[in-house]
Every structure is written in C-alpha cells, then in structure tokens.
Amino acid sequence: MGELFRSEEMTLAQLFLQSEAAYCCVSELGEIGMVQFRDLNPDVNVFQRKFVNEVRRCEEMDRKLRFVEKEIKKADMPIVDTGENPEVPVPRDMIDLEATFEKLENELKEINTNQEALKKNFLELTELKHILRRTQQFFDEMEDPTLLEESSTLLDPNEVNRVAPLRLGFVAGVIGRERIPTFERMLWRVCRGNVFLRQADIEDSLEDPSSGDQVHKSVFIIFFQGDQLKNRVKKICEGFRATLYPCPETPQERKEMLAGVNARIDDLQMVLNQTEDHRQRVLQAAAKAVRVWFIKVRKMKAIYHTLNLCNIDVTQKCLIAEVWCPVSDLDSIQFALRRGTEKSGSTVPSILNRMQTKQTPPTYNKTNKLTSGFQNIVDAYGIGSYREINPAPYTIITFPFLFAVMFGDLGHGVLMTCAALYLVLRESRLIAQKNDNEMFSMVFAGRYIILMMGLFSIYTGIIYNDCFSKSLNVFGSGWSVRPMFNVRVGGNWTFETLEGNKVLQLDPAVDGVFKGPYPIGIDPIWNIATNKLTFLNSFKMKMSIILGVIHMLFGVTLSLFNHLYFQKPLNIYLGFIPEIVFMASLFGYLVLLIFYKWLSYNVRLSRDAPSLLIAFINMFLFNYSDPTVKPLYTGQQALQTLLVLIALACVPCMLIVKTLVLRRQYLWRKNLGTQNFGGIRVGNGPTDDEAEIIQHDQLSQHSEDEPEAREEEEFNFADVAVHQAIHTIEYCLGCISNTASYLRLWALSLAHAQLSEVLWSMVMHIGLSTRSVAGFFLLSIVFCFFAVLTVAILLIMEGLSAFLHALRLHWVEFQNKFYSGQGFKFLPFTFEGILDGKFED
Known part of the structure; x- marks a missing residue:
C-alpha cells in the first residue's frame, strides 16, 4: 500500500x-x-x-x-x-x-487485375451498346419523311435536280457529361461550323474500372465532310478524352452488331459475377x-x-x-x-x-482503472522524479472536491453522475466496440474522474442548497416571519404594510425571528432574499481562502516526507520549517481570524465587527493607531507583530543561511575528508562509515532540483546563492499570489450559480408563466430548450472551465510545494501497448 x-x-x-x-x-x-x-x-x-x-x-x-x-x-x-x-x-x-x-x-492482385480488365471490357461494350442505340435513333430522325419534305420545299425544284448527292462521314463515341458544353464550343471554333453534332445523355451511371467511382457520360455523333475535318474532329475528341467506337453505316449492320454486343455483355456479366464471388x-x-x-x-x-x-x-x-x-x-x-x-x-x-548504477532509474507508478486518470493528470504536468512523493492519491480527493466547489449544484451534479455511471457500468461493452472518436475516447478515459466530480458536486450542491438555481426546503427555514409580525403589529408593521410592500427586512436580533441554523447547508430563505448575493459573496470568498491555505499547507507538509525519505536534514531545518512557519504565521493566522470572527460576533455585535481585510493590511504595515479600526481581541497588536517578525525571520534562513551551510559542508568534504595511504587513516575528518554516507549523499539523485543534490566538481557559490534566492523569492511571493489564485473558487462558484439562475428566469420562466392548455405544449418546447442549454452551457462549457481551473490549482498552487516532476517515465516492453498503438518501436 x-x-x-x-x-x-x-x-x-x-x-x-x-x-x-x-x-x-x-x-x-x-x-x-x-x-x-x-x-x-x-x-x-x-x-x-x-x-x-x-x-x-x-x-x-x-x-x-x-x-x-x-x-x-x-x-x-x-x-x-x-x-x-x-x-x-x-x-x-x-x-x-x-x-x-x-x-x-x-x-488478390491477380483477381483485381482480371476484374479490372473484365470491368474495362464490360464498360466498353456497354458504351458501344448505348452508341448503337442512340445513333440508330439519330439516323431514324434524319430519315424522317416529313423532314425531307420540309427541306425540299425550301429549295427550287430545278436546283434540286442540279445538286449532286453528298456523302457525309461521321464518328460516334462517348464523353463525360460535364465536358459536353466545352466540347461543343471547341468543335464549332476549330471546324468553323462545318460539322454537325448530336448528343444524348446515358441515363444509367457507369462504373469506372480503375477507381470504382460512378460516372455519367453522354453519347455523341459528329457529321463532317472530308478527311481534313475528320482528322480535326478526332484530335479534338482525343484532347477531351472522348472514347470513339466504330459504328456501321447501314441500319442492318448496326442491328447485327447490337445483337452481338448484347450477347457478349451477358456472357461477360456472368464471368464478372463469378469473379466477384x-x-x-x-x-x-x-x-x-x-x-x-x-x-x-x-x-x-x-x-x-x-x-x-x-x-x-x-x-x-x-x-x-x-x-x-x-x-x-x-x-x-x-x-x-x-x-x-x-x-x-x-x-x-x-x-x-x-x-549497481549511479544512473537515475525511471519512474513507475502502478495504477488501476480508478487511479489511472488522476495519475495522467499529474503526469501531464511532469513525470515525477524517482521515488518522490506521488500527488495522485491525494488528487483523487482534492481535485474533484475543488472542482465541485466551483461547480456546486445538486441537479447538475446528478446529471454528471448519471452520465459517468453509464460509462462505468457499460465500460466492457464500450471497450469492445473500439470507438475511434477522439472526443469520446478522451471522455471515456476520464469516466472515473467525471464520476468523482459528479458525486462531489452533489455534496457541494447540498451545502449550497442549490438545485438548478432553486433551493430545497427540506427541514423548514430557520427564519420565521410570524413572530416578527406579532412584534411589529403594535409598531410599524401592519397588514397594510405587508400587502403594500414586496420587500421587508427581517431583523435577526428580534427574539423568535431566527429559530436556529438550518440542519445542513445554506438556509433556503436566502434564495428569495434581496441581499442573497452579498451574503454568498462574503461566505464563498472566505471559504475559498480557507480551502486554499489548507491545501497549500498540506502541500508544504508533503515536502517533509520527501526530505525524510532522501535523508536531507538540511532541507528540513532550513527549508521545510521556515516555509511552513512563514505560511502559517501569515495566512494560517488569517484563516484563524475568519473562524474567530464567525464564532465571536453574533447578530447584536455584527455591526461593530472590524474588517478582516483592513486588519490584515494593518498587520503588515504595523499600523495600530487608527481609532476607527477596533481590535478583534485583546492582545491582537502584540500577537500580530510577533507573527510578522517570525515570518520575516524565516526569509534570511531560506535565503542566506542555507547557502552558507551548503558552502561549509562542501569545504568540509573537500579538505577534511578521509585519505587512505596504505590503509592508514589520516586527518581529522569523518570516519570511513561517515565518508561512505557522505559519498552516497553526493551520488544520490534527489527529487528536488537543488544544487547540493547534483554531482559537481566545484562548488559555485554564486550559482547556489542565485538559485536559493530565486527559490526563496518565488516561495514568499507565491504564498501571496497562490492564496489570491484560490479566489477563483469563489468567482466561478458565483458565476455558475448566477448563470444557472439567469437560464431559469430567462428560459424556463417563460414556460411556467402560462397556465392554459396551450401552456402545456409551450412548457414542453421551452423545457427542451432549457435542457439543451443546461447540458451545452452549464454542464459542458462550465464543467470544462471548472475542470481547467481545478487543474491549474493542482499544478501551480499545490504541486509546486513538493513536486519537481523532472523524472522520465518507465516504458516497459509490453505487447499490449504495442498492439494498442501506445508505443512505437
């Protein structure tokens, strides 16, 4: 374990x-x-x-x-x-x-070659069949007696007798249907209008034997006179990739050829069917x-x-x-x-x-279906250094919890949980289907993460008492209007006052108005209060600071286990202790002030409660002379001054003292080490066993990127000092910026709640406003829009936003306290990974 x-x-x-x-x-x-x-x-x-x-x-x-x-x-x-x-x-x-x-x-190649040749032959015979049919129709139209009579009436009878009969040549073929207009214009321009073109579309599509695509073609016949025009026509047909076929001149020959072509097509079709089978x-x-x-x-x-x-x-x-x-x-x-x-x-x-080796081993974390998704989240930031603390087990709890703080809604959490449960319960069938959709594969891989996020969202939704922007009044509100009204009947409030005012303020200081706290979560009466946003704003902001400071203190505490495992006492005394004291004396104290103010000030004393923000600023400025700012408790000035001085004293411990101690250790190892000449120990340095331990410490690969953990031939004081200064400044300033970064929990929680409320009032309220029979159909339509917008905006978009912010809080604010992530992953030789395509040879 x-x-x-x-x-x-x-x-x-x-x-x-x-x-x-x-x-x-x-x-x-x-x-x-x-x-x-x-x-x-x-x-x-x-x-x-x-x-x-x-x-x-x-x-x-x-x-x-x-x-x-x-x-x-x-x-x-x-x-x-x-x-x-x-x-x-x-x-x-x-x-x-x-x-x-x-x-x-x-x-297969032989079958494909034969089949392509057969299909090509079949295509040629089919085209020839259509040509013979169409050309016969063309000649029948040209030999129509009515057309001959009309043409003879246009000519003088004596002139008709003088004109010798002309023999016109013709070519017939097929061409792509889309090339017909251009083909016709080219024939007209090149032949100067001395050719006659007739064309007709082939109704059935034909299969291209090389590509297998369906193509549409047209039959054409071109009449001309002379060999010169014949050569021009053939060249144009060749340029437009038209296929020419021999066509007999007499109807009898065309009829006989058509019968032969049909017989060959039937025989070829039978061979094609057998080849395909x-x-x-x-x-x-x-x-x-x-x-x-x-x-x-x-x-x-x-x-x-x-x-x-x-x-x-x-x-x-x-x-x-x-x-x-x-x-x-x-x-x-x-x-x-x-x-x-x-x-x-x-x-x-x-x-x-x-x-035995001095090389750094790869990092290998065993996972299962539940932990693999969270381990991937950690590894996306960086593969952990060898044997350092793995954040994944803690991320299983903290990641979905911080997500749920920003996404807290009972209804949305139930929908997310149901979707994840479907993926979890049917995972065997879904894996067997092998869906190649990248988006689905990504969601399916994180099904357990989504399930945990949904369950935690249900919990925070109960705490917020928020379900699709509405509150659930399960246990009855802790506020009572009737005692307030009884008190006010003889004073300012009357029945007319209640009827004429939509908003009245309840005074919690009046006995009987506030019966007691709601058993779990926020009282449902806040959902209809005009100062709801003001109350939730203060509550969620303080809650975000509390969660953020606890999360960061936990991260700093985990660094202690790294120092203990790698046997680095210097990092404990001049690293962990100053860091934890610095953060606890400033921001840990702020968390205690928040709890103290919640517990010490009731409704009668709340008007005199000082601002925590002003008190915290005055703590850094040592400003206690302002008479308008009352202290929270006796001895506040002395305690806060002591805490600030302790925090300031921690800075030189991390900045200067650690660097000087590192230099002294290096000189001690260099000048006072053990020297063996013929088995005789010389010098006042450490013993043989101590020297072996020191050598082991020098060669050990520490998880943190610190100068004393690296093998160096020479100790560069300037480099070590600069590195330690950067680390100290980054940590001290990071305590402030990281604490402020956790305020995103407050901001996104309010944004999600307000967006849910806007969606209800702007969409669902329309369907509920009509109570007639037609209102039922209107409500059905409106509910469809409401459901689609809820899934698309509040579940997918808002869920993705909260997911990314929770990811950032873990990568930047939490893991940087103890996790270096500078190792390389263990990639075993496994057939499973090779066959799935996860690893390349």
Whole structure:
C-alpha cells in the first residue's frame, strides 16, 4: 500500500540469454510487460544490427497484411475480432507465414487485375451498346419523311435536280457529361461550323474500372465532310478524352452488331459475377484471420527489434541485455525467463543479475482503472522524479472536491453522475466496440474522474442548497416571519404594510425571528432574499481562502516526507520549517481570524465587527493607531507583530543561511575528508562509515532540483546563492499570489450559480408563466430548450472551465510545494501497448 504514495523501487538488471532461448524469453517478458530494455548499441547503425533482416521480413509481412486489410475494408466487410491474443509464433513458423501472405497477396492482385480488365471490357461494350442505340435513333430522325419534305420545299425544284448527292462521314463515341458544353464550343471554333453534332445523355451511371467511382457520360455523333475535318474532329475528341467506337453505316449492320454486343455483355456479366464471388470468398476467409495475423507479425517484429538492443558476447552464443524493472516484480521476471527457456528447449537457464548504477532509474507508478486518470493528470504536468512523493492519491480527493466547489449544484451534479455511471457500468461493452472518436475516447478515459466530480458536486450542491438555481426546503427555514409580525403589529408593521410592500427586512436580533441554523447547508430563505448575493459573496470568498491555505499547507507538509525519505536534514531545518512557519504565521493566522470572527460576533455585535481585510493590511504595515479600526481581541497588536517578525525571520534562513551551510559542508568534504595511504587513516575528518554516507549523499539523485543534490566538481557559490534566492523569492511571493489564485473558487462558484439562475428566469420562466392548455405544449418546447442549454452551457462549457481551473490549482498552487516532476517515465516492453498503438518501436 505504501507504494501508492511513492513510485516503485526500480533496479537495473543484466540478462544473460542463450541465443536459442533469447527469442522465447523476450516473448515471455513482452507478455508480462515488466521490463524496459536499454539500447546497448547506441553507436551501431540500424541497418548493421544482427536481426535487421528479420525485422525487414516482419515489415514486409506487415505491408502485405495492410494490403489485405485495405481490400477487406474496400469490400465493406467487417474484420472479425474475437478478442483472441495468440501466442508468438516460433521463428521457424515465419517461413510458413511469409508463404501464406505471399500467396494471398498474389491471388488478390491477380483477381483485381482480371476484374479490372473484365470491368474495362464490360464498360466498353456497354458504351458501344448505348452508341448503337442512340445513333440508330439519330439516323431514324434524319430519315424522317416529313423532314425531307420540309427541306425540299425550301429549295427550287430545278436546283434540286442540279445538286449532286453528298456523302457525309461521321464518328460516334462517348464523353463525360460535364465536358459536353466545352466540347461543343471547341468543335464549332476549330471546324468553323462545318460539322454537325448530336448528343444524348446515358441515363444509367457507369462504373469506372480503375477507381470504382460512378460516372455519367453522354453519347455523341459528329457529321463532317472530308478527311481534313475528320482528322480535326478526332484530335479534338482525343484532347477531351472522348472514347470513339466504330459504328456501321447501314441500319442492318448496326442491328447485327447490337445483337452481338448484347450477347457478349451477358456472357461477360456472368464471368464478372463469378469473379466477384471468388473474391468475396477469399476476403471473407482472410477477414477471419487477419487480426490474428497482425498480432503475430507485430509481436515478432517487436521481439526482433528488442533483440537488436542487446549485445552479443564473443562466443556468439549468448545475448546480454540490460533492463530497468521494479524490485517487487523480480520473481515474476524470473518465472518468465524460466518459461521462455523451457519453451525454447534450451538446457542452459537464463540469468538475471542485479547491477549497481549511479544512473537515475525511471519512474513507475502502478495504477488501476480508478487511479489511472488522476495519475495522467499529474503526469501531464511532469513525470515525477524517482521515488518522490506521488500527488495522485491525494488528487483523487482534492481535485474533484475543488472542482465541485466551483461547480456546486445538486441537479447538475446528478446529471454528471448519471452520465459517468453509464460509462462505468457499460465500460466492457464500450471497450469492445473500439470507438475511434477522439472526443469520446478522451471522455471515456476520464469516466472515473467525471464520476468523482459528479458525486462531489452533489455534496457541494447540498451545502449550497442549490438545485438548478432553486433551493430545497427540506427541514423548514430557520427564519420565521410570524413572530416578527406579532412584534411589529403594535409598531410599524401592519397588514397594510405587508400587502403594500414586496420587500421587508427581517431583523435577526428580534427574539423568535431566527429559530436556529438550518440542519445542513445554506438556509433556503436566502434564495428569495434581496441581499442573497452579498451574503454568498462574503461566505464563498472566505471559504475559498480557507480551502486554499489548507491545501497549500498540506502541500508544504508533503515536502517533509520527501526530505525524510532522501535523508536531507538540511532541507528540513532550513527549508521545510521556515516555509511552513512563514505560511502559517501569515495566512494560517488569517484563516484563524475568519473562524474567530464567525464564532465571536453574533447578530447584536455584527455591526461593530472590524474588517478582516483592513486588519490584515494593518498587520503588515504595523499600523495600530487608527481609532476607527477596533481590535478583534485583546492582545491582537502584540500577537500580530510577533507573527510578522517570525515570518520575516524565516526569509534570511531560506535565503542566506542555507547557502552558507551548503558552502561549509562542501569545504568540509573537500579538505577534511578521509585519505587512505596504505590503509592508514589520516586527518581529522569523518570516519570511513561517515565518508561512505557522505559519498552516497553526493551520488544520490534527489527529487528536488537543488544544487547540493547534483554531482559537481566545484562548488559555485554564486550559482547556489542565485538559485536559493530565486527559490526563496518565488516561495514568499507565491504564498501571496497562490492564496489570491484560490479566489477563483469563489468567482466561478458565483458565476455558475448566477448563470444557472439567469437560464431559469430567462428560459424556463417563460414556460411556467402560462397556465392554459396551450401552456402545456409551450412548457414542453421551452423545457427542451432549457435542457439543451443546461447540458451545452452549464454542464459542458462550465464543467470544462471548472475542470481547467481545478487543474491549474493542482499544478501551480499545490504541486509546486513538493513536486519537481523532472523524472522520465518507465516504458516497459509490453505487447499490449504495442498492439494498442501506445508505443512505437
């Protein structure tokens, strides 16, 4: 359980793997996902490593599988995903897999090539069929007797006898429908109007054999005279990518050709259907196994890529690897190596040897479904340094609570909780669906965060007594109007006064008016009070300061556990103690003043209560001579003066004293250390055991970025002084700015409540204003608008705003007190991460 609050203890281990067992051992390590391999060949080119050929073969198989997957998706077939996780195939099975994929790829390519040729032939025959039909219609129209009679009446009979019959040539073809207008204009300009064009659209769309898209085309026939015009027409048709087809001149020949074309189309359609059926059968068989093939190939590729990170000894019989792994998982790693050795059939066991190193280990925090989301929030700021305090366990409580302080509404909290519960209860089905939507994946990954935020919002909504901007009067208000009226009947208040005034002020000092506090949360009568905003403004502002100071003091306290763990007494005495005293003497005192004022001043004394803001300002200015400012308690001046002096005394402790002590320690280690000459100890320095401890402190990697934790050849006093000055100034000024930053809890809480109230009064009030039968339908419509706006604005937009502000409070105001976040993440070699695409090779 202790490892939850601190990263796992890591160790560097050396693996000695026999060549014949290395593949199976790495496979078993990939299944458990507990080791991170180091590259022992950083200077060796990728193409010069031992297993580069095997990696290339795996990449080639992966390419072939992607081609098969593309063909399956093109055919709109679902890829069968049974959730099976096959074992890694042994190296000798690679040849069989390569042959299977090669055969499948060649078969699909051959089918595609034949199918494309058949479709191209089918398209040509279909176009020719439409041309023969349309050209016959054109000739029938031209040979219409009525048209011939009309044309003969326009000519002189004697002239008709003198004109010799002209033979016109023609070409026929198809062209894209969108090119017809431009095609017609070009023919007219180039041929100077000496050609005659007729065109008609093909009603049915045609399939392009190369792309598979549906295209729309038109049939055209062009009449001309002479070879010169014929050449021009053909060149224009070629330029516009029009397809020309031979068309007989006589009707009988056209009829016979059409019959032949129809017969060929029928035969070709049958062949196409058979080819498509064969292709479907091949793809259906591949769709059942392609996912398993992908897993096998990518596992093999990952294994060979990992083996390339290892060294090979001089005997060429053993592979040497270095891995980072958790100390608590060493037994599991040993069992995995033993299983791999047994599976490979090797008689020589694999060896795991722990190593001593000065290098900083990676940071590894074990998580589950609940803690992973909060750990990701922390890691987004920075990966924690090795073995420093992990903020994630505390963030599980503080993050949703601070969010709920800004988002506090019972109704909105219930809606958010219901949405999160749906994701949590159906998480197995939703994971199986594998939704690729990025927004949904992000929300689903944070389902437990949303659930916690919703539950805490319900709690703060009860405290605020706020549900969709309305209060719930469950226990009865603590205020009573009747005793006040009885008192006032003989005085100023009468029945006429009550009827003529909408707003009357209740005096809490009158006995019987205030019966007692509301059992939980804010009294519902404040919802109809005219000074509601004034009261909530003061209450939430003080509450924000209290929560902020407690949160920051908790963060400073956590730094103590870092100093204790890393055995840094200097950081405790000259770091933690001055920091906690400085903050507690100033802002901790302010919190105590808030509670003292709440407890000490009742309704009769509240008029004389001094302002906390003025008192706090006068505390820093040592101004106690103003007669208008009354003290809160006796001895206030002496206590506040003492607290300010104590806070000021803490500054030089952090600024100067710590730097001088660091310099003295460095000189002591340098000049008064232990020197051994022939086993004889010389000097008045520390003993051998003390020197070993000092050396260990010098080599230890501290979680904080402090000069004394770094290995330095020379102690640079100026650098250390500047660093310590920056740290001190940042902390002292940060105490003020960070406390003010927590006022966002107050601001966003008021903004959310006011926006909810505006939405109710501006939208929902319209539907409730009419009480007729038509008002029911109006209310239904208005409620739909109200629901949509509530979800879109108050839940999504306001929720996202409160989420980001709570994120900032944790990153900047809380974590900077104890969390450096300068480590690097533990990325184990795991097949699960590789198959999910989380890690690249």
